[in-house]
Amino acid sequence: xxxxxxxxxxxxxxxxxxxxxxxxxxxxxxxxxxxxxxxxxxxxxxxxxxxxxxxxxxxxxxxxxxxxxxxxxxxxxxxxxxxxxxxxxxxxxxxxxxxxxxxxxxxxxxxxxxxxxxxxxxxxxxxxxxxxxxxxxxxxxxxxxxxxxxxxxxxxxxxxxxxxxxxxxxxxxxxxxxxxxxxxxxxxxxxxxxxxxxxxxxxxxxxxxxxxxxxxxxxxxxxxxxxxxxxxxxxxxxxxxxxxxxxxxxxxxxxxxxxxxxxxxxxxxxxxxxxxxxxxxxxxxxxxxxxxxxxxxxxxxxxxxxxxxxxxxxxx
Amino acid sequence: xxxxxxxxxxxxxxxxxxxxxxxxxxxxxxxxxxxxxxxxxxxxxxxxxxxxxxxxxxxxxxxxxxxxxxxxxxxxxxxxxxxxxxxxxxxxxxxxxxxxxxxxxxxxxxxxxxxxxxxxxxxxxxxxxxxxxxxxxxxxxxxxxxxxxxxxxxxxxxxxxxxxxxxxxxxxxxxxxxxxxxxxxxxxxxxxxxxxxxxxxxxxxxxxxxxxxxxxxxxxxxxxxxxxxxxxxxxxxxxxxxxxxxxxxxxxxxxxxxxxxxxxxxxxxxxxxxxxxxxxxxxxxxxxxxxxxxxxxxxxxxxxxxxxxxxxxxxxx
Numbered sequence: 001x002x003x004x005x006x007x008x009x010x011x012x013x014x015x016x017x018x019x020x021x022x023x024x025x026x027x028x029x030x031x032x033x034x035x036x037x038x039x040x041x042x043x044x045x046x047x048x049x050x051x052x053x054x055x056x057x058x059x060x061x062x063x064x065x066x067x068x069x070x071x072x073x074x075x076x077x078x079x080x081x082x083x084x085x086x087x088x089x090x091x092x093x094x095x096x097x098x099x100x101x102x103x104x105x106x107x108x109x110x111x112x113x114x115x116x117x118x119x120x121x122x123x124x125x126x127x128x129x130x131x132x133x134x135x136x137x138x139x140x141x142x143x144x145x146x147x148x149x150x151x152x153x154x155x156x157x158x159x160x161x162x163x164x165x166x167x168x169x170x171x172x173x174x175x176x177x178x179x180x181x182x183x184x185x186x187x188x189x190x191x192x193x194x195x196x197x198x199x200x201x202x203x204x205x206x207x208x209x210x211x212x213x214x215x216x217x218x219x220x221x222x223x224x225x226x227x228x229x230x231x232x233x234x235x236x237x238x239x240x241x242x243x244x245x246x247x248x249x250x251x252x253x254x255x256x257x258x259x260x261x262x263x264x265x266x267x268x269x270x271x272x273x274x275x276x277x278x279x280x281x282x283x284x285x286x287x288x289x290x291x292x293x294x295x296x297x298x299x300x301x302x303x304x305x306x307x308x309x310x311x312x313x314x315x316x
Numbered sequence: 317x318x319x320x321x322x323x324x325x326x327x328x329x330x331x332x333x334x335x336x337x338x339x340x341x342x343x344x345x346x347x348x349x350x351x352x353x354x355x356x357x358x359x360x361x362x363x364x365x366x367x368x369x370x371x372x373x374x375x376x377x378x379x380x381x382x383x384x385x386x387x388x389x390x391x392x393x394x395x396x397x398x399x400x401x402x403x404x405x406x407x408x409x410x411x412x413x414x415x416x417x418x419x420x421x422x423x424x425x426x427x428x429x430x431x432x433x434x435x436x437x438x439x440x441x442x443x444x445x446x447x448x449x450x451x452x453x454x455x456x457x458x459x460x461x462x463x464x465x466x467x468x469x470x471x472x473x474x475x476x477x478x479x480x481x482x483x484x485x486x487x488x489x490x491x492x493x494x495x496x497x498x499x500x501x502x503x504x505x506x507x508x509x510x511x512x513x514x515x516x517x518x519x520x521x522x523x524x525x526x527x528x529x530x531x532x533x534x535x536x537x538x539x540x541x542x543x544x545x546x547x548x549x550x551x552x553x554x555x556x557x558x559x560x561x562x563x564x565x566x567x568x569x570x571x572x573x574x575x576x577x578x579x580x581x582x583x584x585x586x587x588x589x590x591x592x593x594x595x596x597x598x599x600x601x602x603x604x605x606x607x608x609x610x611x612x613x614x615x616x617x618x619x620x621x622x623x624x625x626x627x628x629x630x631x632x633x
Contacts, residue, residue: 018475027491146615148567150574151590151608154597158605162598241478249480253571257594268575271486279490283483290478 008298012291019287020077020280024070027276082284083277085270092281095266103262106254107247109178110185114243117186118193125194126201127224138198144191149250153184153257170259181258185250189243193236200232207231234305241294248286373624376617383614386433396427398584410602417602419592425603429610432584436569439500439578443565446504448558451511452551458512459519460542469512476509485572494577496585503568507561514557518550525549559622563615570611586611 064072073083082092118141125137160180161169168177204210205228213223251264259265263282270278367374386393405422408414416425458469476484481503488502522528523546531541572578573587581588586607593603 015475015478018471019479022472022475023479023487026487142619143616146563146567146612146619148570148574148587148590148608148611148615150571150587151604151611154590154594154604155608158597158601242480245478245480245483249482252482252486253575256575267483267486271490272576274490274493276490279487283479283487286480286483287478 005299008295012295015291016284016287017074020074020284021070023280023283024073027280028066028069077284082281085275085278087270087273087275087278092277095278096263096281096285099262099266102260103248103251103255103264106178106181106185106251106260106262107244109182110189110247110250111244113182113186114189114193114247117190119197121190121194122197122201123224123229125198126205141191141194141198144187145195147187149184149188149253150257152187153181153254156180156184157258177258177260181254181260184257185247185254188250189246192239192243192246196239197232197236200235201228204228204231230304234301237297237300237304240297241290244293245286245290248289370624373620376620379613379617380621383433383437383617386430387437388434390427390430390434394424394427394430396424398423398428398431409600410606416606417600419600419603420596425589425606428584428589429586429607432586432589435496435579435583436566436573436586439496439503439569439573440562440565442497442500443504443507443569444558444561446501447507447511447561447565448554450504451508452515452554454508455512455515455517455554456519456542456547456550459516460523460538460546466516470516473509473512476506481506481568482571485568489572489577494580496573496579499569499572499578503565503572506568507565510561511554511557515550515554518553519546522546522549556622556626559625560619562622563618566611566615566618 076083080093084091085095088095121137121140125134125140128134128137157169157180160166167180169180170177209231210223210227213227214220218226248263251262252267253264254260255262255264256268263285266278267282269275270282367377382393400423402418402422405414405418408418408422410417414424414426416429418424419428454469454473458466484506485499485502488505489498492498492501528541528545531545536544569578570585570587570590573585574591576588576591578585578588589607590604590611593600593607596603
């Protein structure tokens with residue numbers, strides 16, 4: 001178990017390092033020059049001559065060879081320093097720490113909603129008594145997956161906030177302003193979860209252990225919950241890392257629509273001002289999230305499926 | 317589906333597409349008149365029957381046809397100018413004159429949607445093409461060459477799958493700059509990994525087939541084997557993925573356009589039209605609802621057609 005843990009940790013570090021490297025390559029090798037962007041942004045305050053541009057380059061270390069910059073940035077990143085924002089001059093780590101709680105709140109609420117909606121739809125869509133109800137319930141997820149997130153958000157604002165006046169349309173204050181964005185963010189994830197879970201629920205019904213359980217006299221309800229649902233949960237759980245990443249990425253659109261401050265809105269602004277260090281920081285944040293969630297999932301597998309621990313513990 | 321039938325765009329699709337459906341409907345009676353010797357007539361009749369038994373698929377095809385017409389011949393669908401409006405007609409609701417209503421400058425929203433279709437669709441097609449071309453090439457090389465090349469490419473693919481597609485696209489846009497083409501390239505790049513995986517899996521399956529071994533033992537060169545024998549047998553599932561990728565790409569392109577990374581303001585694009593309507597959300601519902609419904613209808617139609625393609629290939633084997 002210990003060697004397994006060490007190996008997984010090393011793998012996780014490798015993923016983080018390569019994500020950083022690839023992203024660095026994309027952002028620093030493609031033709032975009034942060035200094036000339038900075039200069040053109042402040043062009044109204046007076047012209048900037050070439051010497052000043054060179055000074056700025058030296059200040060941000062952009063005049064050094066790319067390889068040197070890479071090693072330097074990586075060394076700082078390892079110690080939690082992702083550089084400073086080109087636009088505001090503040091530390092990227094600090095920028096994200098400031099807005100992270102708001103986004104985590106939103107993502108957690110959306111995650112709970114997505115699990116409730118997705119699992120509920122898949123369960124009742126598979127086991128409902130009437131075939132029309134099953135068909136209806138199972139046709140909902142593909143429909144949800146076809147809705148653009150920005151549009152569902154705007155539709156919810158239009159109906160719930162403006163027409164019915166039930167909930168505030170924008171802002172970060174309290175649970176009342178959290179509900180609409182959370183629903184908007186949850187829908188695509190719920191759709192994906194429902195589709196995967198429904199597929200594996202259907203697959204479990206022909207398994208031998210279901211026949212065995214029925215032969216032993218277990219009630220249909222017990223078979224569904226204890227045998228089908230528990231086994232069908234594994235494939236859905238495997239994708240948890242992907243879904244956590246999607247919730248973070250989805251916050252870019254959702255926070256823009258609902259004018260909430262958070263990681264997503266910060267990113268949208270950073271992209272529109274081509275603030276490279278901030279964007280790089282976010283990609284690292286999301287791949288760190290992905291890695292941590294995947295690690296957590298792998299460690300909880302044995303709790304759901306006792307067969308797995310033996311495989312993992314065996315030396316290869 | 318209820319929302320689908322309410323959209324005027326569907327009405328437009330049905331009226332525009334009617335010549336095709338008329339032809340489809342007249343095809344079955346022509347079968348008894350002609351003996352089954354003519355292959356074309358029978359196939360037409362077969363196709364018509366297939367479509368008539370699937371009204372959802374027919375409707376999707378008609379709608380996509382209308383979108384294609386909008387993209388290539390926008391003047392056939394609307395006579396209004398998408399960029400110039402009549403200020404006295406500003407912020408009018410949907411009517412028989414302005415199907416989707418008018419915006420704050422009195423421009424006809426339907427005309428703007430129709431003229432925006434070209435850009436949004438071009439971006440989508442370019443995105444899928446980029447993903448397909450790069451992804452399939454990587455997958456082919458990875459599966460066929462194997463060894464260390466395979467390991468490196470697949471590691472990169474795993475990595476790309478670990479970063480959410482939208483964030484990867486945003487990072488690329490930061491580096492490339494804004495504009496419809498850059499949005500399309502960024503969205504295309506996010507699907508490269510999926511295409512590479514599917515292609516590699518297929519190549520690995522085909523590579524060990526007997527006819528490939530036969531070709532190799534007959535002395536065919538490696539590139540000949542790859543292009544003549546492996547490629548044609550492995551691209552079925554890859555093309556199905558490309559069909560499925562269309563809906564995803566439309567959503568991604570319109571989301572990035574909504575965030576303001578697409579074409580510059582006066583030019584209409586589907587995503588940016590929704591964004592423009594945001595400021596009038598409380599007073600003029602049609603400005604956001606109508607463009608959004610069109611996007612939803614297009615994605616649903618594209619997915620329906622893709623599933624039909626998938627099903628055909630599944631039963632065809």
